[in-house]
Amino acid sequence: MPTKPAPARDRLIRAAARLFMARSYEAVGVAEICAAAKVQKGGFYHSFASKSDLVIAVIDHHAAALWDLLDRFEGRKRSPVNKIRATADAVGDIQGRLYAFFGRIVGCPLGNLAVELATIDAAAGQHVASVFEQWERRVARHCQDAADAGQLDLDVDPARLAHQIIATMQGMIVLAKASGTGPAEIPRAMHKVIDSGLRQHAA
Amino acid sequence: MPTKPAPARDRLIRAAARLFMARSYEAVGVAEICAAAKVQKGGFYHSFASKSDLVIAVIDHHAAALWDLLDRFEGRKRSPVNKIRATADAVGDIQGRLYAFFGRIVGCPLGNLAVELATIDAAAGQHVASVFEQWERRVARHCQDAADAGQLDLDVDPARLAHQIIATMQGMIVLAKASGTGPAEIPRAMHKVIDSGLRQHAA
Numbered sequence: 231m232p233t234k235p236a237p238a239r240d241r242l243i244r245a246a247a248r249l250f251m252a253r254s255y256e257a258v259g260v261a262e263i264c265a266a267a268k269v270q271k272g273g274f275y276h277s278f279a280s281k282s283d284l285v286i287a288v289i290d291h292h293a294a295a296l297w298d299l300l301d302r303f304e305g306r307k308r309s310p311v312n313k314i315r316a317t318a319d320a321v322g323d324i325q326g327r328l329y330a331f332f333g334r335i336v337g338c339p340l341g342n343l344a345v346e347l348a349t350i351d352a353a354a355g356q357h358v359a360s361v362f363e364q365w366e367r368r369v370a371r372h373c374q375d376a377a378d379a380g381q382l383d384l385d386v387d388p389a390r391l392a393h394q395i396i397a398t399m400q401g402m403i404v405l406a407k408a409s410g411t412g413p414a415e416i417p418r419a420m421h422k423v424i425d426s427g428l429r430q431h432a433a
Numbered sequence: 434m435p436t437k438p439a440p441a442r443d444r445l446i447r448a449a450a451r452l453f454m455a456r457s458y459e460a461v462g463v464a465e466i467c468a469a470a471k472v473q474k475g476g477f478y479h480s481f482a483s484k485s486d487l488v489i490a491v492i493d494h495h496a497a498a499l500w501d502l503l504d505r506f507e508g509r510k511r512s513p514v515n516k517i518r519a520t521a522d523a524v525g526d527i528q529g530r531l532y533a534f535f536g537r538i539v540g541c542p543l544g545n546l547a548v549e550l551a552t553i554d555a556a557a558g559q560h561v562a563s564v565f566e567q568w569e570r571r572v573a574r575h576c577q578d579a580a581d582a583g584q585l586d587l588d589v590d591p592a593r594l595a596h597q598i599i600a601t602m603q604g605m606i607v608l609a610k611a612s613g614t615g616p617a618e619i620p621r622a623m624h625k626v627i628d629s630g631l632r633q634h635a636a
Contacts, residue, residue: 256459257553336552344611345548349539350460359611393608394622398597401604405596408547408562419597426629 239277239287241267247288251328251336255285255346285343285354292339293361299323300368310375314395314424317369321399322417325406329413335406338399366396373427382427391427398423442480442490444470450491454531454539458488458549488546488557495542496564502526503571513578517598517627520572524602525620528609532616538609541602569599576630589630601626 235241245267249258260281264274278284303316303323328336336342340358348355373388382388402416438444448470452461463484467477481487506519506526531539539545543561551558576591585591605619 251552253553254459254549256457334552337548341607342548345540345545345607346457348610348613349454349537350456355611356613359613362608362611393618394601394625397604397608397622398600399604400607401600401602404544404548404603404607405565405600407551408558408565410551410559410562415596419600422597 235268238267238269238273242269242274242277242284243287243291246284247291247339250285250288251339251342252332255343256350282351282354285347285351286357289340289343289354289358289361292343293364296320296324296340296361296365304372309381310372310379311381311424311428313372314369314376315421317365317395318399318417318420318424321420322413325403325413325416334410335403335413337407338403341400341403362396366392369395381429383429386427391423394427395420395423438471441470441472441476445472445477445480445487446490446494449487450494450542453488453491454542454545455535458546459553485554485557488550488554489560492543492546492557492561492564495546496567499523499527499543499564499568503568507575512584513575513582514584514627514631516575517572517579518624520568520598521602521620521623521627524623525616528606528616528619537613538606538616540610541606544603544606565599569595572598584632585630586632594626594630597630598623598626 236244242263246258246263249263249266260274261271263281263284264271269277274284278287299320300316303320304313307313307316324339325335328339340361344355344358344362347358370389370392373382373391376382377386377388382391398419399416402419405411406413406416439447445466449461449466452466452469463477464474466484466487467474472480477487481490502523503519506523507516510516510519527542528538531542543564547558547561547565550561573592573595576585576594579585580589580591585594601622602619605622608614609616609619
């Protein structure tokens with residue numbers, strides 16, 4: 231028996247997520263998203279008021295996948311430092327899979343949208359910014375736990391370390407996307423930043 | 434006597450540079466660039482074969498301004514470490530001026546184009562990537578000089594430190610653009626990365 235196709239709304243979100251990553255938000259129109267999702271244009275506007283409305287759902291889709299992956303990577307870890315490291319490993323996993331799928335670094339699914347939307351769509355830009363804040367707070371909590379457990383250098387501010395980890399990720403992805411290199415350096419650089427915050431620079 | 438207006442080609446490059454930063458490359462069309470530059474559409478195609486051709490000139494325009502600024506900031510410095518620091522100070526200067534002009538963080542003029550063009554315009558994407566490579570080589574040269582002068586930790590690879598400095602800049606700018614904060618943290622984070630490479634973590 232053939233499996234029932236996913237609802238139109240879900241197909242639109244997945245097609246848009248893929249097309250925005252493959253090219254960019256502005257470079258892809260509603261007609262192309264509908265064609266890729268095998269949804270009529272009327273069906274699109276039944277699910278979403280606009281492309282701007284759709285990208286909010288795409289951001290939520292990426293965020294949900296990220297929280298799931300972080301839960302999985304952190305779940306295996308016991309020490310706060312290893313929970314911090316889980317973010318680097320999760321990013322390495324995501325970038326490795328995207329690289330295999332697209333055959334090149336296409337960027338951070340959320341970072342691309344943050345860069346593009348901040349100046350052209352305030353509501354969507356704020357939505358993706360809130361996901362980054364949530365991610366950073368999550369890492370900052372583990373950094374605080376590591377500080378409380380005496381695992382961080384005394385002069386390291388846990389919130390600042392978390393910001394530095396997320397910033398390094400974004401910057402490494404931008405450079406890898408620009409230069410066309412592979413994903414391996416991205417988690418490695420994040421682990422180096424984590425190392426730099428650890429007590430006596432030892433793991 | 435009224436001053437002679439800049440040539441059409443220059444006006445188009447400056448208008449496009451400003452509009453791409455204010456919004457994005459894909460969000461701005463040729464007609465809008467012509468209107469902002471006070472150039473007829475025919476005049477546009479006299480200067481450029483296409484918008485893709487124009488963005489190459491915009492990248493060169495940003496790169497030339499960057500090399501000038503780095504020359505100025507590095508020129509005042511004697512030690513290799515201070516020449517490395519000049520990159521952080523130059524970025525702080527650029528971001529401070531862009532913030533004053535646009536009233537918000539609009540991103541790195543080159544980084545924005547790198548993120549957007551890599552997946553939609555291979556030639557232009559490679560062009561902006563080559564500017565990043567040149568910038569990174571320049572910082573790496575100062576890092577190598579610092580290593581030769583015994584100013585870096587022995588376990589620090591100069592080329593890797595340069596990459597980390599540029600990546601931190603890009604990442605901090607992405608997060609500041611997304612979150613709508615000011616520019617002050619950007620050079621500060623870059624100086625912290627530089628600090629982390631210095632011998633005995635002292636400047």
